[in-house]
Amino acid sequence: MHKIDNYEIDIKKILTILIKKKVKRILIQAPDGLKNLSIKLSHVLEKHGFSVVLSGGHAWGGCDIVFDEARLTDSDAIIHIGHHGPVRIELPKKPLVMFVPAFYSVDPTRILLEALKQASQYNSEFKEYVLATTIQHHKWLGKMLIEARKSGFNLKAFPGVLGINGLIIGCDYTAVKSGDAVIAVAGGVFHGLGAALWSGKPTWIADPYQKKVNKVDTKKILSKHLYNLSLAFDSQSFLIVVSTKPGQFNLKVAEQIKEILEKLGKRAEIGIFDEISRENIMNMGEFDAYINTACPRLAIDDPELFPGPVINPGELKYVLEKNLEDYSPRDLFLLVPRFPRTGLP
Ligand code: SF4
Incomplete structure (x- = not known):
């Protein structure tokens, strides 16, 4: 193991794989907290003769692999640092994607x-x-x-x-x-x-x-979230937010939700976003509420990204039934929509 900035990385294993796969150009992707580590790793790889480019994106999780950047930079391998593996992504044969965990060396x-x-x-x-x-x-x-x-x-x-x-x-x-x-x-x-x-x-x-x-x-954050859901009860217009991050891309779910909402006489539009930001969402115009089909954590950790109440697919049932009595926070994590059992067209 090689130690960089208090993190242990198996550089020997990385080099063995890169050489075996005859990789020439590598795109390194790392979460913000590990960007410095990715720069130092790039220096090591360059010394071994590889051409390296660094991705400037956030690398939110194993759901976020920069295939487009690899294509644009003509990289034949992506080294994704800091996450355990792909999340809801089937890895293609090319480019080679290597998940490289960075183990914190301090004993917890x-x-x-x-x-x-x-x-x-x-x-x-x-x-x-x-x-x-x-x-x-x-x-x-x-x-x-x-x-x-x-x-x-x-x-x-x-x-x-x-x-x-x-x-x-x-x-x-x-x-x-x-x-x-x-x-x-x-x-x-x-x-x-x-x-x-x-x-x-x-x-x-x-x-x-x-x-x-x-x-x-959890009390404060949940009460705020439930209050937001209650604000969406009488919503007539919805923006359904879809992310282009490969492991967050849920267009089918968005289309399913749009169909149901329209049958209920509501206005529903689908917006696809590379990076979900308040500014990008506001550019889409005004909506009463937002349905988040991307990373489920956005609704609870970053609700301010949405200019109105934000609902995850698993929570739609509560909003359409206008009833939060049986609310379960587990539904926050559901990526498939839950609709009311009765009363749908
Ligand atoms: S969907 Fe969100 S929580 Fe899940 S891996 Fe991606 S960034 Fe992390």
């Missing part, structure tokens, strides 16, 4: 134990804890489980993304099963918030970067 065990301590003090009745973590800290999963048990905590990890124990991404929390409470080992609030919304369980974030523990509070 101490901060995990602190989170467990705080959770057990919060409720001494907790018997089982579930561990969820992102790819950056996943190499420590085994050690975290062992040390937690040594300290008397019943901490478990369940198969998550790609069946990998404990692995979560922003839109997949299948690893968060059973248990009385969740410990999310991840930087910032994004993944911990997702785990809490998905599971409905008390969740603590053990942040290995800040070396801090935070209990996730």
